[in-house]
Amino acid sequence: MSELRDLYQEVILDHNRRPRNFGPLEGANRTAQGHNPLCGDRLALHLQVEDDRIADVRFEGSGCAISKASASMMTDAVKGRTTAEADALFRTFHAMVTAAPGTLPDIEALGKLAVFAGVAEFPARVKCASLAWHTLEAALHNPGAVASTEDETEHDA
Numbered sequence: 339m340s341e342l343r344d345l346y347q348e349v350i351l352d353h354n355r356r357p358r359n360f361g362p363l364e365g366a367n368r369t370a371q372g373h374n375p376l377c378g379d380r381l382a383l384h385l386q387v388e389d390d391r392i393a394d395v396r397f398e399g400s401g402c403a404i405s406k407a408s409a410s411m412m413t414d415a416v417k418g419r420t421t422a423e424a425d426a427l428f429r430t431f432h433a434m435v436t437a438a439p440g441t442l443p444d445i446e447a448l449g450k451l452a453v454f455a456g457v458a459e460f461p462a463r464v465k466c467a468s469l470a471w472h473t474l475e476a477a478l479h480n481p482g483a484v485a486s487t488e489d490e491t492e493h494d495a
């Protein structure tokens with residue numbers, strides 16, 4: 339896994355320095371907030387969903403390098419996908435970061451997101467890496483909600 343670890347460092351640094359899809363989204367019709375109180379990560383996710391497809395997605399917020407890189411890569415990964423495809427990707431991603439350390443990720447399904455496999459070794463970081471995904475689920479299925487990593491269900495603030 340050491341090659342994956344080097345790639346992980348490189349990808350996290352790159353996306354943290356130059357986050358993709360960062361900023362407000364004009365024409366957004368779904369939004370949700372995400373909060374990871376353990377680390378202090380906060381983000382707001384804006385989606386434009388058309389005919390059950392994520393036509394565009396952008397995020398704003400502040401947090402650690404992992405949360406920001408994860409949000410950057412998540413937005414890249416789900417843009418253009420149907421909500422069902424995004425849901426499936428969320429489940430695959432979540433299974434990867436909560437798998438037993440050393441478990442090989444489903445690279446075919448995850449693509450670049452597989453670099454987050456190493457996070458499974460650091461339980462505190464799992465929440466940083468999955469915050470953007472929980473927020474995505476809230477935006478798709480419970481718009482306007484606040485997703486918190488401290489409770490797996492979404493609720494209104």
Ligand code: ZN
Nearest residue numbers: 377379402466
């Ligand atoms: Zn964090």
